[in-house]
Amino acid sequence: MIQPGLKGIIATETSISHVDGEKGQLIYRGYNASYLAEHYSFEEVAFLLWEGYIPNEQELNSLKRKMSGYRTIPTYIEKILLTLPHDMDLMSVLRTVVSSLSSPTFYLREPKEQAIQITAMLPTVIGYRKNQLEDTSMPEIPEEVDFVDYYLRVLTGRKPNNYHKKALETYFILTMDHGLNASTFAARVTTSTESDLVSAVTSAIGTMKGPLHGGAPTGVIQLLDDVMEDGNTDDVIRTKLKNGEKLMGFGHRVYRTIDPRAEVLKHRLKQLAGKDAWLDLAINVEQKAIQLLNEWKPGRRLYTNVEFYAAAIMKAIDMEPAYFTPTFTASRVVGWTAHCLEQSMNNTIFRPQSKYIGPPVQV
Missing domain, CATH: 1.10.580.10 (Citrate Synthase, domain 1)
Structure with a gap:
């Protein structure tokens, strides 16, 4: 076979x-x-x-x-x-x-x-x-x-x-x-x-x-940028879903449950709450995105992957996208x-x- x-x-x-x-x-x-x-x-x-x-x-x-x-x-x-x-x-x-x-x-x-x-x-x-x-x-x-x-x-x-x-x-x-x-x-x-x-x-x-394989999480960066600019997480995510856009940073080819790496990064970012605007934004966007994704496709559980929080960290340290994959x-x-x-x-x-x-x- x-x-x-x-x-x-x-x-x-x-x-x-x-x-x-x-x-x-x-x-x-x-x-x-x-x-x-x-x-x-x-x-x-x-x-x-x-x-x-x-x-x-x-x-x-x-x-x-x-x-x-x-x-x-x-x-x-x-x-x-x-x-x-x-x-x-x-x-x-x-x-x-x-x-x-x-x-x-x-x-x-x-x-x-x-x-x-x-x-x-x-x-x-x-x-x-x-x-x-x-x-x-x-x-x-x-x-x-x-x-x-x-x-x-x-x-x-x-x-x-x-x-x-x-x-x-x-x-x-x-x-x-x-x-x-x-x-x-x-x-x-x-x-x-x-x-x-x-x-x-x-x-x-x-x-x-x-x-x-090692592509930069540019889709996640764009999502965070859009929310930061608009100021309304709910509206941005609903618009993307209605337009048929894929929310990058959610789901994984291997993990059928929570990506353990994403969970650790999420926990780390929560420990750093209030220290950086991009890190705080990622936590809020993730919560709203999971809620709306599960409403949009009931019965199909989607979880955050490591790429989502990696993008938040790269934004927080003001790293240009060209350096994402080299950093990886x-x-x-x-x-x-x-x-x-x-x-x-x-x-x-x-x-x-x-x-x-x-x-x-x-x-």
Whole structure:
């Protein structure tokens, strides 16, 4: 039997993450991702995915020092960035820069060390490119700041407030991994040929670039913009439904119940109530949208997905849409590299078959 897109086919075993669409669970290494997002930092969860356990204080500090040291991009990468066309999209920039890491010096490092370097470097590349396009300079950033703090500083040029940082860190943790999604599968397929980690991550970035996978939540942004401008949530949503428009940010291909990532982000935003107008607006719009959607199509339960609250966070930190998918990438690279490390430990090359439907043999 043919399964287009390999839908429902189990292609490998993994101990990294599990998505239970029926129960609405996302599990990392035996932990609910929602629990990790509430109680641990980006670096701690990254360590968990790479190593299989929560780090102790000494291990965590060691990882932070390494990530801080790997933030600086090599001079040759700076030169590459300067030669790239200004109208090249940022995901293509990331793909090009990551592929350029293929140097003898880089490959002398152990694969886990390579994973740390790639992860630590991506925010710098994104920030460097932003400043290059805007003809500004990279901000001076203390070495001791953590990953999320650093990322916000390279994007905004200033020290972030705590509620924006906490909201983005929650998003980063919840999007680090999500089972055998398209980009993770691409990374594992590349690794299965015994290719290198740089090639695998490059494959994954190319896959994430596709709008069906890592596309920016522009539809949610438009909804929030419309409500903010109009001032009447009820009227805006009813008008969209009457016009046959799809409300973006609701429903999910995998989850048949509440998207656990959306629930955690919603809880985080409620904790930050009153701190930011966009975060407050998202809570109000979500409540009204769910009510009206269920009135519009009785019997069909629709729930908010992670994209909805991700869009609210991006609006709150004043992030341009061009940076949405690269931001997603800066988080998901942890999962990609963890899967590549796992694949290489018990490798079998991926080699599915196809069914020929072309013309019969002529001669």
